[in-house]
Amino acid sequence: MTVRQVVVIGAGPAGLAAAASALAAGAAVTLLDAAERPGGQYHRMLPEEYGAARPGRLHHGWAAFERLRRRVLGHPRCTWLAETAVWALERPEPGHPGLPLVHTLTGPADGTDRPRRTLAPDALVLAPGAHDRVLPFPGWELPGVYAAGAAQALAKGERLVIGDDVLLAGSGPFLLPVAAALLEAGAGVRAVLEANPPRTVARGWARRPWELAEQPGKAAELAEYTALLAHRRVPYRMGRTVIEARGDGRVEEAVTARLRPDWSVIPGSEVTVAVDALCVSHGFSPQLELPLAAGCALLRSPAGEFVAVDGDQLTSCPGVYAAGEITGIAGAPAARTEGALAGWLAGGGDPATPALRRVRRNRDRGRAFAARLAAAHPVGSAWPGWLRPETVICRCEETDYGTLCRAATEEAGAAPRVAKLATRAGLGPCQARICGPTVAELTARLSGNSPGCPADGLPVAAPHRRPIAQPIRLGELASSPAPSEPDTKESTA
Amino acid sequence: MSPRLIRAAADATGRRPGRPLRITVDGEPVTGIAGQSIAGVLLAAGRTSWRTARSGAPRGVFCGIGVCFDCVLTVNGAPDVRACRRRAADGDVVTTQSRVEVADGDVAASQSRAEVADGDVVTTQSRADGSTDGAAGEGA
Numbered sequence: 001m002t003v004r005q006v007v008v009i010g011a012g013p014a015g016l017a018a019a020a021s022a023l024a025a026g027a028a029v030t031l032l033d034a035a036e037r038p039g040g041q042y043h044r045m046l047p048e049e050y051g052a053a054r055p056g057r058l059h060h061g062w063a064a065f066e067r068l069r070r071r072v073l074g075h076p077r078c079t080w081l082a083e084t085a086v087w088a089l090e091r092p093e094p095g096h097p098g099l100p101l102v103h104t105l106t107g108p109a110d111g112t113d114r115p116r117r118t119l120a121p122d123a124l125v126l127a128p129g130a131h132d133r134v135l136p137f138p139g140w141e142l143p144g145v146y147a148a149g150a151a152q153a154l155a156k157g158e159r160l161v162i163g164d165d166v167l168l169a170g171s172g173p174f175l176l177p178v179a180a181a182l183l184e185a186g187a188g189v190r191a192v193l194e195a196n197p198p199r200t201v202a203r204g205w206a207r208r209p210w211e212l213a214e215q216p217g218k219a220a221e222l223a224e225y226t227a228l229l230a231h232r233r234v235p236y237r238m239g240r241t242v243i244e245a246r247g248d249g250r251v252e253e254a255v256t257a258r259l260r261p262d263w264s265v266i267p268g269s270e271v272t273v274a275v276d277a278l279c280v281s282h283g284f285s286p287q288l289e290l291p292l293a294a295g296c297a298l299l300r301s302p303a304g305e306f307v308a309v310d311g312d313q314l315t316s317c318p319g320v321y322a323a324g325e326i327t328g329i330a331g332a333p334a335a336r337t338e339g340a341l342a343g344w345l346a347g348g349g350d351p352a353t354p355a356l357r358r359v360r361r362n363r364d365r366g367r368a369f370a371a372r373l374a375a376a377h378p379v380g381s382a383w384p385g386w387l388r389p390e391t392v393i394c395r396c397e398e399t400d401y402g403t404l405c406r407a408a409t410e411e412a413g414a415a416p417r418v419a420k421l422a423t424r425a426g427l428g429p430c431q432a433r434i435c436g437p438t439v440a441e442l443t444a445r446l447s448g449n450s451p452g453c454p455a456d457g458l459p460v461a462a463p464h465r466r467p468i469a470q471p472i473r474l475g476e477l478a479s480s481p482a483p484s485e486p487d488t489k490e491s492t493a
Numbered sequence: 494m495s496p497r498l499i500r501a502a503a504d505a506t507g508r509r510p511g512r513p514l515r516i517t518v519d520g521e522p523v524t525g526i527a528g529q530s531i532a533g534v535l536l537a538a539g540r541t542s543w544r545t546a547r548s549g550a551p552r553g554v555f556c557g558i559g560v561c562f563d564c565v566l567t568v569n570g571a572p573d574v575r576a577c578r579r580r581a582a583d584g585d586v587v588t589t590q591s592r593v594e595v596a597d598g599d600v601a602a603s604q605s606r607a608e609v610a611d612g613d614v615v616t617t618q619s620r621a622d623g624s625t626d627g628a629a630g631e632g633a
Contacts, residue, residue, distance in 0.1 A: 034559065034578070041558065046506060047528030047580070053507030109559065109578035112571045131560045143542035143553040150557025150577070158533040159499040159508065185499055249551055250541050276495075287560075395555070395563060398548050429562035429573070434555075471573065 003028045003077070004348045007102050007121035009086055009290060012040020014324025014335035015127035016065075018343030019072045022125070025347030030119055031072065032081035032104060034470075038069055040129055041149060042332045044157040058156050058184065060221050061332075081117075083107055085470040089293040099124055099319045100294050105472060112473055115482040123319045123346035126291055126307070127339060130284040130325035133304075134170070135383055136401075136438060138391045139245030140280070144252075148178040148281035155185040162187065163277030167254050169193040169242040170281040172377040176225035178279060179234060189234045190273060195282070196377055197239035197261050204376025217333045218369070243270070243386040245278055254278050263380025282379055285437060286326040288464035294320050303329060303374035304437065305464070311360065312351065313342035321346045329373060334366025384442060393442065394435040396428020404439065408446035431466050496536040498526070514583035518543070525581050532557075532564050532576035543576070545591035566590055 004027040008019045011033035019031040031038070037045040043065045046052045056062030073080045081104065089100040099121055107114030132147035134140065146162060148170065154160040166182055167190045168175050179192050194201065229236055243265060244255040258269035283303065291298075291307045297316035299308035307322040309315055315322050321342035324335035341359050345351060387393075389402030407422045425439045426432030432439070501510040511526030516534060525534030532554050535543060542551035543566060555563040557577050564576040567588040 036580070046508065049512065049526075049528035050506070051509035052504075055506050057505045108580065110565075110568075110571070110574040111579075131556060131558060141546070141550060141552070143551055146554060147556045147561075150554055153557045153577075154496075154533065154536070154554075158529055159504055159506070160496055160529075160533050160537055161499060162496045162536070184505065186503070395552075395561065398546055398550070429565065430560065433560045473571070 005030070005120075005122045006125065006343070006346045007119050007123075008032070008125040008127065008343065008346075009102070010040065010127035010129055010324070011035070011038035011080075012127060012129050012324065012335065013042050013332040014129075014339035014342075015040070015125065016068055016072055017336040017339030018125040018127060018321075018323055018346065019078060020068055021340045021343035021349070022123075022347030023072065023075050023077055023343075025344050025349030027123075027347035028077045028079075029072075029075075029343075029347070030079045030081060030121070032084040032086070034083065034085050034109070036082050038073070038080075038082075039065065041153065042335075044153060046157065046159070050159070058181070061217065081106060083109070085109075086290060087468055087470045087472045089290055089469070091293075091295055097318075100317075105470070105476060110471060112475060113479070114476055116476060116479060118481050121319075123321065123348075124294070125321045125323060125339070125342050125346050126294065126296075126315075126326060127322070127324045127335070127342075128287040128290055128326060130286045130329060131433070132174075132281040133283045133285045133437065134280050134434070135282045135379065136391055136393050136435070137243055137245070137386050138388055139247070139251070141392045141395055141398075142245050142247050142249075142251045144247065144250040144276065145245050145278045145280065148175060148279040151277070151279045152178045152181045155181040155187075159185065161185045162279075163275070164188045165190055165275045166277045166279060167191055167193070167242065167256075167273060167275045168279045169195070169254075169256070170283075171195045171241075171379065172281065172283055172373070173222055174281055174284075175279075176222060176229070178281070180225045180228050182279075183228065183232055183234070187277075189232070190275065191235040191237055192229065193240045193242065193256060194236065194238045194377075195241040195259055195263055195380065197259070200261055200378065201238065201376045204374075204378075205372055218331055240269075242278060242280065246272075251275060251278050257386075259380065260382070261380065262382040264382035264385050283377065284325060284329045285433070286329075288326065289466040289469045291315065291320075291322060291326060292464050293467065293469060296320060296322065301328065301371075301374065302378065303370070312345050313338055313363075314345070319346075328367060328370035330366045330370035331373075334363070334369055337362045337366050384445070393439060394423075394425035394428060394432075396430050396435075397424040397426075399423045399425035399435075401442075404442055405446055408443045432464075436464065495539040496541065498529075498533075498537040514581060516581055516583070516585040516587055518587045519589055527581075527583075529581050530577055531566070531568065531574075531579050531581045531585065531587060534581045535576065543589045545589070545593055547592040547594065549593050 006022040006027045006029050008015045008031045019029045022029045039045045084104050084106045088103040091100050092098040102119040104117045105114040132149045151162050175192050242254045243257045245251045246253045254273050254275050256271050258266040295317050297308045298305045306328050307326045313321045323338035323342040387401045391401045403423050523538045542553040544552040552563045555561045559575050559578040565573045568574040
């Protein structure tokens with residue numbers, strides 16, 4: 001019998017755990033990631049050239065990560081493909097069994113002449129992760145306004161501090177580790193603003209507080225960040241957010257305001273703060289292009305759209321598993337658990353193994369944690385109140401709110417796709433990764449498709465469809481795929 | 494104050510001072526250290542923006558992890574390289590990009606595009622006319 005070939009896409013907490021348990025189940029694993037080193041955003045590693053003697057200073061659970069990383073990458077049945085982008089997943093012809101082919105490019109990001117490979121797996125684990133969701137506000141396109149993840153990536157991954165008067169705003173516990181990373185790096189943090197009022201956050205968590213306690217790593221981590229903010233006298237304010245950024249060529253001031261529970265602005269509560277950088281995150285968007293390319297069904301939840309999985313982390317596509325933030329935003333410990341389960345089953349491990357009982361139980365707790373997180377840090381439905389007609393919604397095409405309003409209220413513009421073509425919103429280089437859910441939400445509201453219904457804030461599936469998942473140059477497309485390697489089963493399609 | 498690199502001597506990670514590297518940006522020399530991304534080199538050199546949007550507005554890093562394509566620039570003749578994802582290499586020749594349209598309908602500063610025969614980038618969604626978008630959207 002030939003060895004089962006498992007391809008794991010993404011080497012963050014979920015993907016690394018998936019690779020480890022697929023190897024433990026006896027499979028051969030090809031683990032790939034767009035970054036040079038594994039770890040994902042959570043354990044984003046410093047460049048090797050930095051020669052850091054104590055990289056663990058910047059991380060939680062570093063020793064365990066290092067052990068796992070060495071075990072997986074050093075395993076004789078593991079092929080590690082660094083700097084590897086998946087530019088397409090190619091589904092088998094209708095009616096034909098089998099898994100999607102995985103088309104990859106390996107080499108420096110957006111380089112030229114990167115060798116192309118095609119992998120033909122027996123099972124696939126998708127663990128691409130998520131990125132910040134940032135709601136638009138006037139001035140959010142100014143340089144110096146960052147998604148919170150950028151500030152953290154630069155501090156943790158390059159030791160770069162983005163500013164000395166930094167304000168963090170948005171919603172969710174992720175603002176805390178970003179503040180901690182900035183403080184550690186020597187930045188001045190003016191305040192951390194959580195848009196939801198204490199009541200919303202408390203109600204979200206308090207309904208089942210043990211669900212927080214059962215994510216022991218997370219609870220301790222959050223307590224540590226809170227203590228650090230208090231120690232460094234950084235105010236943590238709830239029910240307040242940034243509604244405007246101002247500056248000449250770069251951000252110089254932020255206007256903050258108090259919010260009602262639905263995120264409508266309380267008039268007269270505006271305060272202007274001098275800043276040299278502003279970090280914003282209103283939650284996370286899962287990276288759905290690969291699951292959609294594979295044909296996986298999505299699931300709508302109050303926090304947005306995610307990949308639907310069964311009790312085994314199996315998606316609606318046979319042989320395709322999903323793990324981590326693409327199945328729901330629950331943080332690294334939950335992602336690891338999902339990865340461990342997905343990898344074991346993808347690798348052909350026995351589904352009745354007694355040890356899986358604990359893994360499944362932890363996975364269920366992770367899912368409950370995701371639901372709490374979404375309930376405690378919802379996006380308030382009245383946020384468009386801070387938009388102005390000239391506010392940029394699509395950063396790439398600079399489509400403003402006024403244009404979107406006109407297109408959506410015209411009869412022909414009611415469908416998101418028509419609005420997109422009429423306004424160019426979502427047609428730019430980022431392919432709607434940033435504005436897609438926002439444009440879909442605004443268009444639905446403006447055209448009256450979901451008046452007052454609880455689906456407020458939910459994106460539609462269309463914005464995530466990207467048949468070409470990552471840019472590929474014509475020259476690369478025209479070249480023939482690299483020859484097969486002995487330790488991975490590859491097709492030459 | 495501008496973005497800055499933490500001094501090696503003050504860095505809790507105990508990193509080495511770093512091997513210096515030099516790139517040029519629109520002909521101007523800019524120094525950095527090995528391991529930095531091109532975005533990191535530019536930010537640490539005090540530049541918070543380098544791309545120009547269609548309206549003429551300046552853009553730099555936004556998402557920092559390769560999702561938003563706001564920070565793209567041309568590296569050694571290849572356009573539309575995400576500066577936040579690309580490691581700087583000593584001697585890299587970087588030119589900035591602009592989407593401002595000039596009078597004759599050309600795009601001002603995708604200057605290197607013509608030089609790179611296979612440099613065009615294919616991304617996804619079709620336009621209304623059935624053509625594909627270039628990664629920086631200037632149109633193929």
